[in-house]
Amino acid sequence: WLKHYKPEIFKKIKYSLHLPQYLSYVFTGVPLSEYTSIGCHTSLWNYETRDYQDWVYKEEINKILPPIVSTETSLNINYNGKRIKIGVGIHDSSSALLPYVRSVNKPFVLVSTGTWSIALNPFTNKPLTLEDVNSDCLNYMRINGKPVKSSRLFLGNEYKLQVQELTNKYGVDDDYHKTVAFDDQVYSEIIADFKHSFKWKSFEHHKMPDKTSYSYPNFDHAYHHLMIELTQLQVENIRRISADQNIGRLYVDGGFTDNELYIKLLSHYIRDMKLRTTKASLGSALGAAIAISDTKLNSKFLKKNYALKKHVPTIVN
Numbered sequence: 001w002l003k004h005y006k007p008e009i010f011k012k013i014k015y016s017l018h019l020p021q022y023l024s025y026v027f028t029g030v031p032l033s034e035y036t037s038i039g040c041h042t043s044l045w046n047y048e049t050r051d052y053q054d055w056v057y058k059e060e061i062n063k064i065l066p067p068i069v070s071t072e073t074s075l076n077i078n079y080n081g082k083r084i085k086i087g088v089g090i091h092d093s094s095s096a097l098l099p100y101v102r103s104v105n106k107p108f109v110l111v112s113t114g115t116w117s118i119a120l121n122p123f124t125n126k127p128l129t130l131e132d133v134n135s136d137c138l139n140y141m142r143i144n145g146k147p148v149k150s151s152r153l154f155l156g157n158e159y160k161l162q163v164q165e166l167t168n169k170y171g172v173d174d175d176y177h178k179t180v181a182f183d184d185q186v187y188s189e190i191i192a193d194f195k196h197s198f199k200w201k202s203f204e205h206h207k208m209p210d211k212t213s214y215s216y217p218n219f220d221h222a223y224h225h226l227m228i229e230l231t232q233l234q235v236e237n238i239r240r241i242s243a244d245q246n247i248g249r250l251y252v253d254g255g256f257t258d259n260e261l262y263i264k265l266l267s268h269y270i271r272d273m274k275l276r277t278t279k280a281s282l283g284s285a286l287g288a289a290i291a292i293s294d295t296k297l298n299s300k301f302l303k304k305n306y307a308l309k310k311h312v313p314t315i316v317n
Contacts, residue, residue, distance in 0.1 A: 003059060016064045018042075020089025027086045028075045031066040036094035038068070039141025047139060047147045048127055071143035074292040087292040093140050095287035097122060097148065099280075100251060102290060103301035107247045109238055109273070113254035117155035117234060121241040124149035135240060143291060151237040154202040155230060156255060161201045162226055165212075170219040177223060182264045186224045187315060198229050205233065224261065231265040238270065253278045253306075268315040278306035 002010045017025060018037035025031050038052075039045050046053045056062050071094075074085045090098075093112070097120055100110055107123040120140065124147055128137055132149075140148040163177045196207045197214040216222040238250065250273040256262045257277040267275045280286065286305075290297070302308040 003061075013064050015066050016061070017066065018089070018091075020091065021066070022089075024075075024086060024089040027079065027084075028077055030075060032073070032088050033066045033068045034071045034073070034088050034090070034143075035068065035141050035145045036071055036091035036143060037089060039139060039145075039147070040091040040093065041138045041140070045141065047141075050145060071291055085292060087288060090143070090288050090291050091140065092284045093118065093120070093150075094142060094148070095285075095291065096253075096280075096283040097140075098143065098287035098290055099283065099297065099301065099306070101142065103297040103299060104249065104251075105299065106249055107245065108249035108251055109242050109247055111234070111238065111250065111252045111254075113155060113252060113256035115154070115156040117153045117237070117254075117256070119151050119153075119234075119237045119241055121149045121245075121247070122146070123245065123247065124241070125245075132240070137240060149241045151241050153233055153237050155234065158200055158202040159226075159230060162198060162230075163223070166219055166222050166226065170222070172219050176219065180220055180223050180261070182261050183220065183224065184315070186221055187228070190221070190225050190228060194228075196229060197225060227259075227261040228265060231262055231269065234262075234266065235269045248273055250275045251278055251302075252276070253280060253283065263311055264314060267311045267313045271313050275311040276302075277309045277311065278302055280306045 002013070015031040017031060018033070018040075020037050021032055021034065039047075044052055044056055052062055052065075056065075069088055071088065071090050073088045075088075076083055076085055078084075096112060097110060100108065101122055110120045110122075112118045112120065122142055127147075128139060128149065135151065136153075137149065137151045140150055142148055167174055167176065196209055197212065199208050199210065199212045214222055214225060216225065250266075250270060252263070252266070252275065257279060263275070263277060283306075
């Protein structure tokens with residue numbers, strides 16, 4: 001866009017850096033590029049040829065992109081009289097994924113929950129299909145240049161909007177939803193005559209009704225139904241990025257690890273995967289440090305540093 005609409009500005013550009021690499025450049029003065037930032041949904045990278053897309057060369061954008069180095073590259077500089085190891089920068093999602101990749105020796109899917117719920121499969125072996133792209137799938141990149149197939153869901157945002165509506169409808173306190181425990185009886189009643197009842201506000205889905213419609217006597221019942229539907233959407237996303245692969249482990253981190261209904265329902269719907277929750281509020285920062293560290297991680301790393309917790313299916317029907 002700059003090249004075609006602001007050519008006078010474009011002519012002044014010596015290097016174009018991704019934000020993590022710019023931050024590294026501030027300290028080192030060395031302009032570099034690295035895989036994870038190039039691969040973070042920029043449309044710059046061709047995962048099949050393992051090189052920039054043809055349009056990058058056609059537009060000669062490659063001339064202002066610094067040399068690509070390994071994400072594990074670091075530069076030793078003298079900063080205020082101290083020798084400091086400075087990394088070249090790493091994309092945040094790729095960084096948060098790294099401790100899992102380094103410490104877990106079997107294939108897994110990581111679901112990072114919050115306003116957005118991002119399901120990540122770092123063991124993908126097939127390029128994205130048109131159907132994947134139309135289903136809001138995209139690729140991130142591991143530090144070795146391999147793709148990470150991901151799917152995203154506006155889970156936290158939708159949860160917030162729907163819970164606020166339920167709170168107003170039933171006249172309960174704003175934080176009441178946090179106290180609702182999973183109830184087998186309520187779940188059984190809903191599933192016995194289940195139908196999709198919520199019209200989503202943040203996204204479209206082929207199974208949602210034209211308008212929200214349910215008739216429950218209290219907040220707890222309506223909340224259970226909401227969580228069943230939201231968790232089913234999450235399961236779709238997980239299955240979409242792990243289809244045709246034998247992946248036996250599922251890790252969940254972020255805000256929804258504290259939601260009992262979400263975790264119990266997820267463990268119920270995905271019985272073929274061992275579900276583990278983790279807590280690491282500084283996961284991206286820790287991953288960035290690990291990227292330039294010589295420390296080897298073992299299978300006990302997550303248990304020791306991430307409050308690893310196992311979950312087994314408890315819902316019977």
